[in-house]
Amino acid sequence: MSLPHRKNCFSLLRQNGYPFLCLLSGLLAAQIIATAQVYLSNADLHDGLKLIRSAGYLTIPNQHIMNRLQEFGPAFYGGLFFTLSLGASLSMLALGISWIWIRIFSAKRWFLSVLLIPWALFLLLINLHGFSPFSSAYILLVPIIVFRTAWKLMPGAPPRRRWAFKVIHPLLIILLTLLWALQTEGNLFMSLRDNLLLTSTPGEKLNDFYYRYTFYPAEVFKTLNQKTLKTCRITVSENADMKEALEKKLLENDYLPVENTAQVDLTLLKEGDEILLQQHGKTVVKTTIPDFPAMGAIRLKEFSRKTDRYGSFRKCVFFSLFTGLPAMGYLFLYLLIRTFSGTFLKPEASSVMAPILCFCVGVILLITVTPPNLKGMPDKTLNEMLESRNGRERITALKRVLGKRVEISDYRAYEGILKSPHIADRYWLTKTLAYSHNPETLTDLLSLLDDPSPNVVSMAYWALGLRGDRSATGEILKRLPNSKDWYNQWYAYNALRNLGWTQTKQ
Incomplete structure (x- = not known):
């Protein structure tokens, strides 16, 4: 590589790489706050569970999880939920506003004075139902750190480009957003999980990681009505x-x-x-x-x-989950493509190629997670889809069986799907067993409590609760003390409650 080209590469890294460092600084700040927040929440939960156990009641989560509540690991990994949702949204928003402040308003101080008004209102909204120090810390510290980093690292404005090159990127973003917004069939997160995560070993590990640690941050902002005990x-x-x-x-x-x-x-x-x-x-x-x-x-x-102090905070977190994290992922992909394509393309060509490739990735991902439409599908076609070699077709057919609440064991594919190596197949089959009236399927449902996937086990407990067969109560109570999965324990406890069981002092 020639020296001029190497200089060009370093120049591109500086020109396009500063957002990485700005966002990273915001995420690190959010992670420190989130870890402390989840750790203290875990400590409070641990004290409450000790009180419940000493009174002679069944505790959810059980002793296995209680032992981990005072460890650093669950607090750190659980804190990632807030970092990659609210932390990502605040960092992206702060980066965008800092860009406007520096590039458009030439870093005029009066702009910051005006900005203090919506910032103060946002802070007031978060604490509307009672002061929350951690919620306030996110709003106060993350934007300040991102702003300061952007002020130090943001390079001068690039050369002016023709208007056509300026509009192509926002137009493609708007079009991609509309395409994703039109995807209203079912739960988007479940479609991503079934058609993307559960189709590969790394995806399965990421899925298991999410469900293993998601209950720790959830305890932070649950209402009393949402808490298990x-x-x-x-x-x-x-x-x-x-x-x-x-x-x-x-x-x-x-x-x-x-x-x-x-x-x-x-x-x-x-x-x-x-x-x-x-x-x-x-x-x-x-x-x-x-x-x-x-x-x-x-x-x-x-x-x-x-008594709910976290209503506004909870809404911000869930909104951020749908906006901040996807937006940050898009920005990272765009900057990566823009930087590397800029080493062999002219700036204008690179500025067009990067958004087009990002748009293509977004469309491919959308096609991957969008299930086929089964409205009006006759049973014969449904039967054929259950036997299909295409995983997406099988899952979509199982969802239709679940929606119609028909007897799943009447289909020829039942035994094969029950033993399927694919987690998504077993997951949705287990859900259909909640509405099965065949007594023999109860044995199959109980066997699914030993499935290697926590997602399937949780749905087995869910299905047992809906079936209403109280003979399953003893089996659930026997398994609860040995379970090491909080997610499974939560579903097991709700199944017990659906079966009419109530807490008594042991």
């Missing part, structure tokens, strides 16, 4: 019958009464003819003594809603 204290000691009635209603909603003086999620206090639902000594909901046993579930949902 909650602790409570009943202070109605003078009336044993009333206390028993209140305890029964609380157990039905997974609020577990404990006799400890430690901090609990809910305190029920009798004051005159009223029952006060309190948290941290503050009355949140008031109800009457006759009302609570009859309307307890509604009052507890109201209590959960009024």
Whole structure:
């Protein structure tokens, strides 16, 4: 390689590579905050589970997961969920605004003063239902760090290009966004998982990683109503019958009464003819003594809603999951193509080639995850698709069987799919067994509890809960203490509740 060409390569890396470093700085800041946030949440959960266990109740997650709640690993890996969602969105937004500030407004200070207004409003929105230090830290620190990095690294403006070269990139982005927006059949994440991740060994490992660690960050911003188990204290000691009635209603909603003086999620206090639902000594909901046993579930949902501090934060995270992470992935791919193509193409040609290739990758990915349309498909065609060698056709047919809630064991392909080496096949077959009325399929469903894939095992528990056969209760209870997968335990516990089982002190 000649020296001039080597200089050109270094120049391209500096010209196109600064966004990598800017975004990396924002992601690192977000990861530090997220790790601390998940670690403290895990510690709180550990203390709550110890309280529940000491009271004699079944704990979810079990002892295997409890032992890991105080380790650094789950906090770090769980923190990636917030880093790659909210952290990615904030970093992309900060990079875009810093580009506008430096390139268009020539880094004028008044622009930053104007920017403080929406920034302060965003911070206020995040803390609308109560101050959250970690939520505030994301909003405050990540943009500042990205801005500072961009200020130091962003090079001067490149030479002016003709207008045609300027519009092709935004036009292709808009077109690609519209194409993806039109993909409304089913769950997009499930389609990506079934048709992309579960079709290769690295994809399976990434899928397992996600489900292994996703519950740790989820615990950070769940409402009380969304949490599996909650602790409570009943202070109605003078009336044993009333206390028993209140305890029964609380157990039905997974609020577990404990006799400890430690901090609990809910305190029920009798004051005159009223029952006060309190948290941290503050009355949140008031109800009457006759009302609570009859309307307890509604009052507890109201209590959960009024004590939720993370509503705005939760919405931002989920919105970021659909916007920030895909946008960052697109930008990284664009910059990679633009940098390497610039070593042998002229700048204008490179600026056209990069978005076209990114557009092609986006379309190919869309085609890969979009299932065929089965509306109006006759049963004969459905039967043929279940026997197809094409995995996408089999999965789509299984989804149709699930939607119609027909007997899956009546199809010729049933036995073959039950033993399929493909996880997605077994996953969707397991879901169809929830609506099977053939007694023999119960044995198959129980055998799927030993499937090597946690996704399949979880759906086996889900299906057992929906079938309503209470004879499965003992099998589920026997397996719960030995499970090492939080995701499976959550589905197993919900299956028990669907089968009519409730917590009792052991």
